[in-house]
Amino acid sequence: MDELPLEQVRTLLAVVDEGTFDAAAAALHVTPSAVSQRVKALEQRTGRVLLMRTKPVRATESGEVVIRFARQLARLERDARAELGMGMGEGLGPVRMPIAVNADSLATWFLPALTRVPQEPPICFELHREDESHTTALLREGQVMAAVTSSPDPVAGCTVRALGLARYLPVASPDFTARHLTGAPARDLREAPLIVFDRRDVLQDDFVRALTGGAATASAARHLVPTSEGFRDAVAAGLGWGLVPEPQAEPLLEAGALVPLAPGRWLDVPLYWQQWKLDSPALALVARVVAETAMEELRPA
Numbered sequence: 001m002d003e004l005p006l007e008q009v010r011t012l013l014a015v016v017d018e019g020t021f022d023a024a025a026a027a028l029h030v031t032p033s034a035v036s037q038r039v040k041a042l043e044q045r046t047g048r049v050l051l052m053r054t055k056p057v058r059a060t061e062s063g064e065v066v067i068r069f070a071r072q073l074a075r076l077e078r079d080a081r082a083e084l085g086m087g088m089g090e091g092l093g094p095v096r097m098p099i100a101v102n103a104d105s106l107a108t109w110f111l112p113a114l115t116r117v118p119q120e121p122p123i124c125f126e127l128h129r130e131d132e133s134h135t136t137a138l139l140r141e142g143q144v145m146a147a148v149t150s151s152p153d154p155v156a157g158c159t160v161r162a163l164g165l166a167r168y169l170p171v172a173s174p175d176f177t178a179r180h181l182t183g184a185p186a187r188d189l190r191e192a193p194l195i196v197f198d199r200r201d202v203l204q205d206d207f208v209r210a211l212t213g214g215a216a217t218a219s220a221a222r223h224l225v226p227t228s229e230g231f232r233d234a235v236a237a238g239l240g241w242g243l244v245p246e247p248q249a250e251p252l253l254e255a256g257a258l259v260p261l262a263p264g265r266w267l268d269v270p271l272y273w274q275q276w277k278l279d280s281p282a283l284a285l286v287a288r289v290v291a292e293t294a295m296e297e298l299r300p301a
Contacts, residue, residue: 004066006073008042011035012050012063013070019056042066059141068142068157072276075145079280094122095282100139100147102132103197104166105271107228108247110148113293117286131200132271139274145283146275148290158274163291164298165268168243169250170207171258176238185262186211193221195234195242203243207267243267247297270301 014024015035025032043050050063059067078095101110106129114125128138135147139155154160170189172181180192189211194204205217225234228245235242236257244258246266252258271294275287 004045004069005042008038008045009066009070009073011038012042012059012066013074015039015051015057016059016063016067021057064141068140068276071142071145072157072278075276075278075280075283079282094124096126097123097146097282097286098126098128098144099286100128100130100135100144100149102135102148103129103226103228104245105132105148108245109293109297110290112297113290114286116289116293121282123282123286131197132269134200136274139276145278145280146273146287149272149274150269151274152270152272154274157277159277160272160274161287161291162301163271163273163294164301166271167246167299168203168207168267168269169246169253170241170261170265170267171235171244171249171253172241172261173236173238173257174259176241177259177261181241181261185265189218189241189261190216191219193223193240194218195225195231195240196222197228197231198224198226203267203269204241207243207265210267211262211265268299271298 011024011028014027015021018024018027021032021035021039025035028035039051046062046066048062049060050066052058052060106127117123126144128135128144130138130147132148132150135144135149136151136155138144139147139149139158148163152160152162170185172192176192181188186208189208196204204222208216208218221240223234223240225231225239228248231242232244232248232252234240235244236252241261244252249258253260273287273290273294275283
């Protein structure tokens with residue numbers, strides 16, 4: 001039998017969301033033994049191990065496929081009930097919309113986009129902040145329905161559309177520039193202290209590679225500042241140089257609080273919108289508003 005029993009699928013989702021078999025049992029109003037039996041039966045049916053029995057439990061790669069299916073199923077069920085007029089009184093509540101988005105988009109154009117989404121029926125956004133090169137992992141795991149990402153390659157079961165280019169400007173404070181950047185940028189930026197968002201942030205290295213024809217990366221002397229606003233403020237305070245999103249950098253450049261390090265040079269990061277392939281009115285609405293706002297705020301691809 002090839003079908004996936006919905007009761008077993010929903011039970012697997014409950015275990016992952018609640019973290020333990022006991023907590024899932026309480027949420028489903030069944031015994032822990034019943035939860036365990038359903039999960040084992042689903043694993044036998046699929047021929048795959050779906051859960052790692054850790055604390056909290058974690059889905060395996062095969063389990064993530066089933067979890068994503070379970071979340072999509074729940075979304076479709078909710079939309080169907082809404083179209084049938086089974087509203088708030090039937091326990092539907094507001095639409096829950098989990099989305100993965102990178103910190104710089106969150107700090108510049110993405111929140112204004114969400115304010116444009118009509119709230120009838122109400123939509124509750126659940127934002128997951130993640131680097132744009134890693135947001136697709138949350139889609140793949142089924143944790144989010146949509147993501148702003150730098151990857152043009154669609155996750156299995158998802159569609160992708162281009163949003164535009166996020167431009168980053170290489171800048172530093174005047175005092176920092178006077179201390180560390182007195183010569184050619186291609187030479188000085190290899191040695192000057194810099195700001196990075198976290199250990200996975202390679203934008204500054206990519207920029208130095210572009211300046212040097214791939215001959216070098218940025219200095220190992222780097223400060224980790226894991227918020228978009230904090231990153232900008234650290235650069236403006238003279239802690240190091242960095243690539244600051246254009247909307248954040250321009251007011252400080254005009255005020256003289258920042259200076260460009262390589263006039264006429266910048267780094268453009270293409271952004272895409274990936275989402276589940278679902279006929280969901282709420283998801284389609286959010287996707288349309290996000291794309292319209294991105295067209296206004298980002299540079300054309």
